[in-house]
Amino acid sequence: MKRRTMMELVSGYEAKRFTPVEITIQYLKTIKAKNPKLNAYITITKELALRQAQMLEMKLMAGEQTGQLFGVPLSYKDNFATKGILTTSGSFIDRNFIPDKNAAVVQQMATEDAITLGKTNMHEYAFGITSNNPHYGPVRNPWNPQYTPGGSSGGSGAAVAANMCVASLGSDTGGSVRIPAASCGVIGLKPTYGTISTEGVFPISWTLDTVGPITANMNDLAVMMEALTNRAYTSFLVEDIRGVRIGVPANYFNERIDPETYKLYLQAVTALSSLGAILIDVDLPFLEGNQEAVLTIATAEGGYVHQSRMECCLSQYGADVRAVLESSANITAVQYIAALKKKEGYIREFRRVFERIDVLATPALPIPPRKIGVEEVQFGSVTETIFDTMTRYTGIFSLAEVPAMSIPCGITSEGLPVGLQLVAGLYREDQLIRTGYAFEQSQLADFYKKRDSLET
Structure with missing residues (x-):
């Protein structure tokens, strides 16, 4: 099925080149064909999607005002409450939970006339x-089904990459939107903390959780952000980034990194320079201990969130999640408060960093995706858990509360995608959209052709 941008869909509906029902049927057929292999969806809402599409057609024929996402088929990570639809949070414990109301963002998308796949x-x-x-089986990466799509929003990343939806909404606590975006060759944005409501999204950490869109291109990202925030973003889809000050880290983001990933990152930075951006070396000496701070806050708050479930149903968690939740009891009040104080320090430090630059460019991940089941990564004589490796470049920006985005920047010799992470100051998502769009238009035409012709 041909991939269309959201703007192309909306203009096609208005010109009567196709209808919302026809497009919805095409997406449902794609899901039916691809989901058995990729396992990106837990629940497919075929009847609801067709009913919504039919109602939108009636709305269009009646000449009523239509929303910004009119007839755009979306998916939602399964920790977003959806009224009358199974919402498992990927767990066995909540395997039968059907919410009686929508999460705030799901309701917002409905108001904008989106379709729920x-x-x-x-x-x-x-x-x-x-x-x-x-409990539901591993999500598989569309670039190679033996590999992980990243997480925790892995199904969302895989579904967008395989064109099983136009876009998806995920949650990001320490990288859970950006990691699958990088791993699946799509775009994922963690907005500034607090920009998008998390009401009705099952939490890990009220201090770190954000909601963010995963899309196939920058055009769709800008449209999604407009629909989510009621702020103008499509006006920043311009190719001119002359004079934009882009920070290149002199430390941390060039350490313990896969050589091929680092090479593709440097090529991306060079490409930004060739577009007229000004590269500025940036020292970030204050990053030590940031991963411990993320884990302390998320584990402590997650333990509180799961307190009642742990009391009744501890054995029903998967082994890895159970171990994390059990460890929450060992975190002292002093450790938790120290981590919160460290977070305040990172916010201050990055405020100073973004006085000198407009955008910080880092690798999104130190490594390409790994095979499903791999739990450790080797860097010379250093062994690291897959969790610590994959969150090493993303978690710090959750602590700092700044917007961060992963955009594709190349393909490894093994045929796996690599992500470039672009970061801006508080509430400067516009800088990410402008920079990302210019990079995309200059560099990603061949990448998108490759991705959109994947056989899965």
């Missing part, structure tokens, strides 16, 4: 980065 598979309760789910 279903709920995507994920790492159990969003507590992980592989989406290797013990």
Whole structure:
């Protein structure tokens, strides 16, 4: 099925080249063909999607005002509450939970006339980065089904990459939107903390959780952000980034990194320079201990969130999530408060960093995706857990509360995608959209052709 941008869909409906029902049927057929192999969806809402599409056609024929996402088929990570639709959070414990109201963002998307295709598979309760789910099976990467799509929003990343939806909404606590975006060759944005409501999204950490869109291109990302925030973003889809100050880290983001990934990152930075951006070397000496701070806050708050479930149903969690939740009892009040204080320090430090630059460019991940089941990564004589490796470049920006986006920047010799992470100051998502769009238009035409012709 041909991939269309959201603007192309809406203009096609208005010109009567196709109808919402026809497009919805095409997406449902694609899901039926691809989901058995990729396992991106837990629940497919065929009847609801067709009913919504029919109602939208009536609305169009009646000449009524239409929303910004009119007839755009979306999916939602399965920890987003959807009224009358199974919402498992990727768990066995909540395997029968059917909410009686929508999460705030799901309701917002309905107001904008989007169509709901279903709920995507994920790492159990969003507590992980592989989406290797013990209850619903692993999500598989469309570039190579033997590999993880990243997580925790792995089903969302895989569904967008395989054109099983136009876009998806995921949650990001320490990288859970950006990691699957990088792993699946799509675009994922963690907005500034607090920009998008998390009401009705099953939490890990009220201090870190954000909601963000995963899309196939920058055009769709800008449209989604407009629909989510009621702010103008499509006006920043311009190819001119002359004079934009892009920070290149002199430390941390060039350490313990796969050589091929680093090479593709440097090529991306060079490409930004060739577009007229000004590269500025940036020292970030204050990053030590950021991963421990993320884990302390998320584990402590996650333990509180899961308190009643742990009391009744501890044995029903997957082994990895159970171990994390059990460890929450060992975190002292002093450790938790120290981590919160460290977070305040990172916010201050990055405020100073973004006085000198407009955008910080880093690798999204230190490594390409790994095979499903791989739990450790080797860097010379250093062994690291897959979790620590995959969150090493993303978690710090959750602590700092700044917007961060992963956009594709190349393909490894093994045929796996690599992501470039672009970061801006608080509430400067416009800088990410402008920079990302210019990079995309200059560099990603061949990448998109390759991705959109994947055989899955």
